[in-house]
Amino acid sequence: MTTSWAAILLGALALSVWGLGGHLRKTLARPWRPEQARQAGSPGRGVVYAFTWGMAPWAKESTRVHLLAYLRGIVFHVGIAAGFIGLALTLWSPSIPSAVRWIIACGAFVGALAGWGGLIARLMEHNLRAVSTPDDLLSVALVSAFLSAAAAAWWQPHWNAVHLALGAATLVAIPLTKIRHCFYFFFSRYFFGLFYGRRGVIGGVQHE
Amino acid sequence: MSEAVNTETINTALGALERALDRRLIAALEVCARCGICADSCHVYASDPKPAHVPAARAEQVRAVYRRHHDPLGRLFPWLVGAKDLTEVDLDALTETAFASCTLCRRCTINCPFGVDTALIMRAARSMLTAAGKAPEMLVMLADAAIARGENADEFREIYREIVAGLERDAQERLGDPTLRIPLDQEGADILYVGLSGAHTILPAAIIFHEAKASWTLSMFEASNYGLFLGDPTKAKAIARRIVDEALRLGVKEVVLTECGHAYTALRWEAPNWFGGEFPFKIRSIVEVLADYVREGRLDLDPSANTEPVTYHDSCNLARNGGLVDAPRIVLRAAVQNFVEMNPHGKENFCCGGGGGLVAVPEWFETRMRAGRRKAEQIRAAAAPVVATSCENCNLQLTDLNGYYDLGVKVMGLMELVVNALLAAKQRQALPLEEAA
Numbered sequence: 025m026t027t028s029w030a031a032i033l034l035g036a037l038a039l040s041v042w043g044l045g046g047h048l049r050k051t052l053a054r055p056w057r058p059e060q061a062r063q064a065g066s067p068g069r070g071v072v073y074a075f076t077w078g079m080a081p082w083a084k085e086s087t088r089v090h091l092l093a094y095l096r097g098i099v100f101h102v103g104i105a106a107g108f109i110g111l112a113l114t115l116w117s118p119s120i121p122s123a124v125r126w127i128i129a130c131g132a133f134v135g136a137l138a139g140w141g142g143l144i145a146r147l148m149e150h151n152l153r154a155v156s157t158p159d160d161l162l163s164v165a166l167v168s169a170f171l172s173a174a175a176a177a178w179w180q181p182h183w184n185a186v187h188l189a190l191g192a193a194t195l196v197a198i199p200l201t202k203i204r205h206c207f208y209f210f211f212s213r214y215f216f217g218l219f220y221g222r223r224g225v226i227g228g229v230q231h232e
Numbered sequence: 233m234s235e236a237v238n239t240e241t242i243n244t245a246l247g248a249l250e251r252a253l254d255r256r257l258i259a260a261l262e263v264c265a266r267c268g269i270c271a272d273s274c275h276v277y278a279s280d281p282k283p284a285h286v287p288a289a290r291a292e293q294v295r296a297v298y299r300r301h302h303d304p305l306g307r308l309f310p311w312l313v314g315a316k317d318l319t320e321v322d323l324d325a326l327t328e329t330a331f332a333s334c335t336l337c338r339r340c341t342i343n344c345p346f347g348v349d350t351a352l353i354m355r356a357a358r359s360m361l362t363a364a365g366k367a368p369e370m371l372v373m374l375a376d377a378a379i380a381r382g383e384n385a386d387e388f389r390e391i392y393r394e395i396v397a398g399l400e401r402d403a404q405e406r407l408g409d410p411t412l413r414i415p416l417d418q419e420g421a422d423i424l425y426v427g428l429s430g431a432h433t434i435l436p437a438a439i440i441f442h443e444a445k446a447s448w449t450l451s452m453f454e455a456s457n458y459g460l461f462l463g464d465p466t467k468a469k470a471i472a473r474r475i476v477d478e479a480l481r482l483g484v485k486e487v488v489l490t491e492c493g494h495a496y497t498a499l500r501w502e503a504p505n506w507f508g509g510e511f512p513f514k515i516r517s518i519v520e521v522l523a524d525y526v527r528e529g530r531l532d533l534d535p536s537a538n539t540e541p542v543t544y545h546d547s548c549n550l551a552r553n554g555g556l557v558d559a560p561r562i563v564l565r566a567a568v569q570n571f572v573e574m575n576p577h578g579k580e581n582f583c584c585g586g587g588g589g590l591v592a593v594p595e596w597f598e599t600r601m602r603a604g605r606r607k608a609e610q611i612r613a614a615a616a617p618v619v620a621t622s623c624e625n626c627n628l629q630l631t632d633l634n635g636y637y638d639l640g641v642k643v644m645g646l647m648e649l650v651v652n653a654l655l656a657a658k659q660r661q662a663l664p665l666e667e668a669a
Contacts, residue, residue, distance in 0.1 A: 047262075050258070050302070051255055051258050051259070052255070054253055054254050054255050054257075054258055055254045055255070056254065056255050057254045057255075057256070057505065059501065059504070059505060060504035060505050060507075060508065060509050060510060061500060061501045061502075061503075061504040061505070061510065061515075062504075062510050062514070062515075064554075064555050065555060074347065078347075079345070084342065084343045084345075085272075085273060085343055085576065085580055086269045086270065086272065086273050086343035086344070086345075087269070087343075087345070089272060090269055090272075093267070093269060094269070094345075097267065097345070149268070150283060151268045151271050151283050151286050151289075152266070152267075152268045153283075154283030154284075154286070154289060155266045155268055155283065155286055155288045155289045155292060156266055157266075157312070157313055157314030158311065158312050158313075158314075159305070159312055159313040159314065160265075160266050162312075200304065200305055201305070201313075202265060202266075202313075204262065205262070205263050205264070205265045205346070208258075208259050208262040208263035208346075209263055209346055211255065211258075211259035211262075211263070212259040212260065212263040212346045212347050212348060212349075213346065213347050215255075215256045215259055215260075215347070215349070216341070216346075216347025216349070217347075219349070220342070223501065223553065223554060223555045224555035225552065225553070225554075225555045225579055
């Protein structure tokens with residue numbers, strides 16, 4: 025990778041971190057209103073549950089019923105992880121073993137397929153079409169394009185410029201677009217676990 | 233002039249949204265990826281599957297306004313992120329969505345991969361609408377009436393005392409025990425029991441407390457809290473204050489709420505937030521107390537009084553949002569001969585469609601009957617002639633659904649079933665030994 029690409033990527037990363045920092049500041053500037061009622065269960069166990077078993081496909085009726093959509097989402101996000109790991113490793117690409125290259129390429133490839141599949145579903149399915157904003161479509165398209173380029177670049181290095189450009193664009197888009205749900209996910213699941221754990225609904229704690 | 237009024241209304245609504253925006257609400261507004269997986273989890277969507285009934289679509293009405301003011305792209309390119317300026321037409325549409333189409337049951341929340349709290353968003357919407365004068369008049373009127381009753385409690389006290397004396401005679405007659413008392417204003421009692429308007433929440437409780445030899449006193453006030461439905465913490469607090477002050481004045485150890493889902497949410501979970509901390513007394517539902525009495529053997533129950541199969545409808549406020557899943561089942565297994573579960577049940581149970589204040593607004597009868605179709609299907613599938621529930625609003629809604637969908641069931645409260653079993657046990661005791669056997 026050339027120095028200029030490295031600078032572009034690091035600049036994009038800095039913008040992304042700065043933007044997410046803005047979201048963090050915005051969120052923390054708002055009041056925190058914890059529940060004051062006597063707890064019936066364990067908020068801590070609720071939070072642990074929310075991030076572990078509570079994410080399992082069998083934990084929710086919605087994911088049991090829509091297992092394919094759930095798996096598509098999981099594959100897409102695993103692909104995104106592979107894509108970003110790949111982007112970071114690009115800085116050292118000459119020394120990466122071929123097995124790792126293939127794992128990243130395959131991960132990004134199936135992630136891209138899941139992403140494009142999700143986009144088609146969003147366009148075809150009437151409920152999804154109705155609730156989608158242009159941002160939803162463009163964000164999924166951007167990330168799917170990045171994963172496609174990542175898969176191609178890890179297979180055929182001449183795709184690298186496209187891969188890096190889309191990687192930088194995705195990084196910049198994270199705090200600006202709906203992609204930032206990856207950041208708010210942690211807040212939302214934490215509050216979910218706290219709320220239902222405290223009330224003795226989740227976390228395997230008997231109600232008082 | 234009209235434009236100025238509109239601007240003021242909109243600014244008032246926006247101001248209410250700003251006040252509601254805390255960290256939890258920000259997370260709920262920001263995190264939704266609009267994957268649509270919440271759709272089937274909503275009883276309104278399950279009964280009438282159209283895009284507007286997808287929980288994510290409901291919340292988008294608030295998100296669009298939020299993005300216009302709090303999202304950089306929403307300010308610059310609103311069309312790109314689905315942001316929009318709030319108009320009075322939007323407020324009218326939001327009234328229908330937040331008050332009539334969402335019962336705040338949180339079934340979508342537990343089914344969302346992110347745990348998006350759509351009920352929290354809808355409550356913020358209700359706050360906006362109440363502040364802007366767009367809330368249903370009936371709910372506002374009921375909340376104001378409850379506050380007025382609290383402010384003029386002394387005027388009602390003697391009349392109420394007479395009513396309670398009449399109820400006491402009825403309860404004595406039903407139990408066949410002239411020593412039964414319905415204490416009012418009893419200082420130092422262990423329990424302050426809070427019923428609802430109507431004898432049906434007081435009579436069975438009086439019989440149960442008498443049989444369990446509990447130290448109790450009846451509240452002057454009713455448990456329901458319409459301020460909660462309005463998303464108006466000031467009114468909700470004023471309504472709750474009546475009971476809190478009464479409990480403090482009488483020095484009770486705990487407040488026990490009748491079979492009422494939203495009253496439980498209001499006083500057990502929300503009121504400490506309004507008052508800024510825990511109370512020096514416990515707050516429990518009568519369902520929890522009944523389960524304790526059964527576990528401790530304080531009630532002699534004869535389940536042969538309730539021979540027909542009984543299924544149980546979990547109130548969203550008690551089960552999904554209050555964790556009371558086991559307690560009613562402990563009671564039912566002791567009080568009825570044949571208990572059958574509805575599918576799904578417990579925290580996954582479908583809302584009956586009457587929650588969130590819908591039952592109180594007559595013009596929404598058709599809306600809530602349509603929304604209850606999924607519940608009617610569940611009841612039919614359970615094939616039990618008796619449907620028990622521990623929530624007054626659910627009881628009213630299920631009774632209406634029974635007629636609307638011709639279900640041919642009997643809807644009963646948990647306390648009613650327990651009293652049947654209690655009376656049967658007493659009759660059995662009164663019989664000669666060989667006949668009782």
